Amino acid sequence: MYAQALDQPEGHRECASADGAALEARFLSRVASEQKVEPKDWMPERYRRTLIRQISQHAHSEIVGMLPEGNWITRAPSLKRKAILMAKVQDEGGHGAYLYAAAETLGAAREDLIEQLLSGAAKYSSIFNYPTPTWADVGAIGWLVDGAAIMNQIPLCRCSYGPYARAMVRICKEESFHQRQGFEIMLTLARGTPEQRRMAQEALNRWWWPSLMMFGPGDADSKHTADSVRWKIKRFTNDELRQKFVDFTVPQAQFLGLKVPDPELRLDEASGHYRFGAIDWAEFNEVLRGNGPCNRERLAARREAHESGRWVREAAAAYAEKQRARTSAAAA
Amino acid sequence: MSDPRSPLWEVFVRPRSGLEHKHAGSVHATDARMALEHARDLYTRRGEGVSLWVVRSSDIVASDPAEADELFEPARDKIYRHPTFYEIPEEVKTL
Numbered sequence: 042m043y044a045q046a047l048d049q050p051e052g053h054r055e056c057a058s059a060d061g062a063a064l065e066a067r068f069l070s071r072v073a074s075e076q077k078v079e080p081k082d083w084m085p086e087r088y089r090r091t092l093i094r095q096i097s098q099h100a101h102s103e104i105v106g107m108l109p110e111g112n113w114i115t116r117a118p119s120l121k122r123k124a125i126l127m128a129k130v131q132d133e134g135g136h137g138a139y140l141y142a143a144a145e146t147l148g149a150a151r152e153d154l155i156e157q158l159l160s161g162a163a164k165y166s167s168i169f170n171y172p173t174p175t176w177a178d179v180g181a182i183g184w185l186v187d188g189a190a191i192m193n194q195i196p197l198c199r200c201s202y203g204p205y206a207r208a209m210v211r212i213c214k215e216e217s218f219h220q221r222q223g224f225e226i227m228l229t230l231a232r233g234t235p236e237q238r239r240m241a242q243e244a245l246n247r248w249w250w251p252s253l254m255m256f257g258p259g260d261a262d263s264k265h266t267a268d269s270v271r272w273k274i275k276r277f278t279n280d281e282l283r284q285k286f287v288d289f290t291v292p293q294a295q296f297l298g299l300k301v302p303d304p305e306l307r308l309d310e311a312s313g314h315y316r317f318g319a320i321d322w323a324e325f326n327e328v329l330r331g332n333g334p335c336n337r338e339r340l341a342a343r344r345e346a347h348e349s350g351r352w353v354r355e356a357a358a359a360y361a362e363k364q365r366a367r368t369s370a371a372a373a
Numbered sequence: 374m375s376d377p378r379s380p381l382w383e384v385f386v387r388p389r390s391g392l393e394h395k396h397a398g399s400v401h402a403t404d405a406r407m408a409l410e411h412a413r414d415l416y417t418r419r420g421e422g423v424s425l426w427v428v429r430s431s432d433i434v435a436s437d438p439a440e441a442d443e444l445f446e447p448a449r450d451k452i453y454r455h456p457t458f459y460e461i462p463e464e465v466k467t468l
Binding site: 083131132138142150151152208211215354360361 | 377378379381398399400401403404407414415418419435437438439
């Protein structure tokens with residue numbers, strides 16, 4: 042899954058000393074020449090903070106992303122679909138874990154990051170605040186949401202920060218299954234009864250615009266791109282990636298015989314790109330502010346899961362402590 | 374009440390027999406057995422390994438990247454350690 046426009050603004054703080062300036066200059070020239078930055082290397086504080094924020098928000102997105110699909114595990118239409126969906130949801134949890142581990146290499150503690158998610162202080166991808174009322178939504182998520190995620194994540198495999206880039210390589214390899222299983226669900230429905238075709242169309246109607254929003258605000262309104270581009274965290278702008286997604290996805294919708302819910306959508310013969318209508322950014326901002334259809338439900342579910350698991354974490358810690366005490370008693 | 378903080382473990386995976394264990398990532402776990410189980414669930418969901426090592430991250434001793442120049446300097450001027458340093462006439466075979 043993914044992290045859209047998670048590079049939230051941050052006040053600029055300049056390097057205080059001449060030493061700092063020299064270190065920063067060396068850092069920038071290394072990054073410019075495509076050398077990777079590793080955890081113990083010197084890095085500007087703003088680079089570190091930007092990465093912790095982006096990687097942890099990306100991790101939160103994976104974790105919250107388990108919820109809309111998890112909703113369908115017990116009601117998947119066959120044992121095969123159920124097994125596939127469980128594997129996919131488990132992958133999303135795994136992706137969250139890879140990403141928390143990458144954030145930890147920057148000096149953040151996983152427990153603190155999770156606390157920021159649960160308290161509502163941290164953001165996660167707005168897309169997961171939409172509901173999944175039918176089985177077709179599971180197909181649409183795999184096809185569109187994971188499709189948009191892949192578009193966003195492939196350039197991150199070349200991100201300047203080594204642990205993030207390596208986590209993204211692993212994630213992208215696994216993500217391809219997610220997108221293909223989603224498309225296959227849509228294809229099965231599209232080739233099914235009129236009612237199944239209607240379900241598929243309605244799911245596309247629900248997920249199309251939120252998927253386009255996943256790439257974040259338009260370039261003209263994106264305040265934080267400059268540093269991320271200079272630091273080689275970000276390699277394409279939001280609008281470039283969004284255009285690429287539309288160009289890839291519209292022919293897939295046509296193959297399914299489904300209609301993209303955008304009356305202004307047309308192929309611009311001269312450029313070969315699909316032109317699409319205006320995105321409702323007011324909706325996007327409302328969802329980011331916590332007023333999407335499922336924001337409260339999602340956080341409540343995460344909090345409940347965290348609280349319900351507390352006794353397990355405490356028991357595991359107590360057991361490990363007891364084993365340690367026994368081992369040292371035996372050694373004495 | 375805050376959560377107990379579990380230690381971090383580094384995970385190494387042997388992809389198949391005959392290959393060395395390679396660093397794959399890290400996991401949180403309260404003890405070694407849990408670390409192995411988490412490592413299996415996290416890093417070998419698609420049969421990526423036949424053997425796992427886990428080691429407490431705090432037990433790893435690492436060189437300091439800021440001192441890499443000095444640390445690796447002794448090897449830099451010893452080009453005679455490479456076979457290409459030596460000029461052998463072309464008619465000499467299998468050398």
